[in-house]
Amino acid sequence: MLNNFIDSFSEYGDLYVQSIRETGAMVGISLVISTIIGLLLGVVLVVTRRNNLYENPIVYQILNVTINILRSLPFIVLMVAIIPLTKLIVGGTIGVKGAIVPLVVYTAPYIARLMESALLEVDKGVIEAYQAMGATRNQIITRVLLRESRPGVVLGITIATIGLIGASAMAGVVGAGGLGDVAIRYGYQRWEPAVMVTCIVFLVLIVQAVQSLGTVLAKRLRRR
Amino acid sequence: MSKVIQLEQISKRYYQGKREIDAVKNVTLDVQKGEIFGIIGYSGAGKSTLIRCVNFLEQPTSGSVRINGIELEGLKRAELRAVRRRIGMIFQNFNLLSSINVFDNVAAPLQLVKTPKEAITKKVRELLDLVGLTDKEESFPHQLSGGQKQRVAIARALASDPEILLCDEATSALDPQTTESILDLLLEINRKYKITIMLITHEMHVIKKICDRVAVMENGEVVEQGTVMDIISAPQQPITKNFIKSIFDVTLPSVLLNKLENDKRPGKILRISFVGENAADPILADLATQFTLRPTILYGNITQIKETIFGCLIIGVTGEASAIEAGIDYLTQQQLRIEVIEHAE
Ligand SMILES: Nc1ncnc2c1ncn2[C@@H]1O[C@H](COP(=O)(O)OP(=O)(O)O)[C@@H](O)[C@H]1O
Ligand SMILES: [Mg+2]
Helix, strand or coil, X not given: CHHHHHHHHHHHHHHHHHHHHHHHHHHHHHHHHHHHHHHHHHHHHHXXXXXXXXXXXXXXXXXXXXXXXHHCCCHHHHHHHCHHHHHHHHCCCCHHHHHHHHHHHHHHHHHHHHHHHHHHCCCHHHHHHHHHCCCCHHHHHHHHHHHHCHHHHXXXXXXXXXXXXXXXXXXXXXXXXXXXXXXXXXXXXXXCHHHHHHHHHHHHHHHHHHHHHHHHHHHXXXXX | CCEEEEEEEEEEEEEECCEEEEEEEEEEXXXXXXXXXXXXXXXXXXXXXXXXHHCCCCCCCEEEEEECCEECCCCCHHHHHHHHCCEEEEECCCCCCCCCCHHHHHHHHHHHCCCCHHHHHHHHHHHHHHCCCHHHCCCCHHHCCHXXXXXXXXXXXXXXXXXXXXXXXXXXXXXXXXXXXXXXXXXXXXXXXXXXXXXXXXXXXXXXXXXXXXXXXXCXXXXXXXXXXXXXXXXXXXXXXXXXXXXXXXXXXXXXXXXXXXXXXXXXXXXXXEEHHHHHCCHHHHHHHHHCCEEEEEEEEEEEECCEEEEEEEEEEECCHHHHHHHXXXXXXXXXXXXXXXXXX
């Protein structure tokens, strides 16, 4: 058994390095874009609520429903469904480039929800104190909401990253490569259990690392 | 004296589903420059709603709020912010930002208006010195005690040099000793910076210790208002009497009452309230020598209201009816408030 692994490593070493890079690229790029969009939407979801800074039931409801719709689609379905959109944005549907659009469309609404709940955790009293001292609405968003919610935001992004790693494994279907793709093609289709196990081990390690990093960072930010 | 805060016919109605909640009903009151004005009432009386109307954190359903003569209704956002910067506010739960340190918390109002860094540092140090937290600049709120947090909140509220300080149950989350020190600090701020203070509380002790005038709130309405001395020495409403009982019990203990009920000797029971210098006059001796009455002390209580001594003495006097009348007249002439207590108070 051990020999199998060693053989598998010497045979496919480059493949693993390559596939980890691909996974890293897909997850990294999609995460940055999704976080920017998700955080923005999360803020909009919170401030357009009733009795909030920019109360606006129409904007809130449209956003709320749209996010719910996107969130109800499994990644594999979403990916296929938005092929035209992907083509339009990146000019093709193949490779890492082709995977990023569906990954963002899948992850951004998820992050928006996670950000929403993190922002709602912020103490109303603190917001009120800033209103009382004459802060503008935008100052309240940047100086109170976004600052006080940092631990929750970091935890949310951690959760989203792990979800993203999972979804990225399915992006192999469009030829984006990555660990998931290797696991399917070599581990399953060619029936090489050593490759399958190696991919699983890598995925587990990456997820563990991401979670630990997120937890530690959030703990540092949480000053309570 | 000028009126810094003028509330006229303020009402606030909330809707909870179909239910209407009248949190504040037709409240009219003025706060004078430099005074400490207290509002006392039980939980749910509408105190927080009322004080939040003063800086328009809550917009009244009807009525007028004027700050230094400026009507807040109809102000543009920027104008309202300018008014709010002249009004500091502190809260029961301190409401500090947990993610930034003490220095930055105190600096917040100055940073909002882009004050130069050196000016901020100077001001923050000065305020931390005032509230006695010079060594806590770098600490985060969670590393401080409740009293220290409230001191930080006070420093923050004073950073923009406000004319008015609003206090929403500022000491209600604190233990008695810490409460004392925070009240002392508020008094010092009031005197040193001539800041007008409006505070709300459910503790009569707070009113007695630092307020000049007080309004009593019940079910959204102000049921009684006046100087603290007047309210304590002659409360009119049952709720006011209840509050006063908590700091200064002027009712006779029941054991004593029973004994008096069965006392058949001719005479009267008097409650004598005295304020300030009168406290030292030998009135009992005078009653005995000038009117040949026989006064007996039944019960006494003395307290300090802000700087003034206020006392209350319940005495029994026996003697001829006419002499008793003359004695009461004499006491009244001494600037004492006399009440004849019929039995069973
Ligand atoms: N935002 C709100 N919505 C509905 N009802 C409220 C709201 N704020 C306060 N109330 C109600 O108004 C009444 C007065 O509340 P409040 O001003 O907080 O009283 P106090 O500060 O004297 O305890 C209470 O019955 C409370 O439930
Ligand atoms: Mg209250």
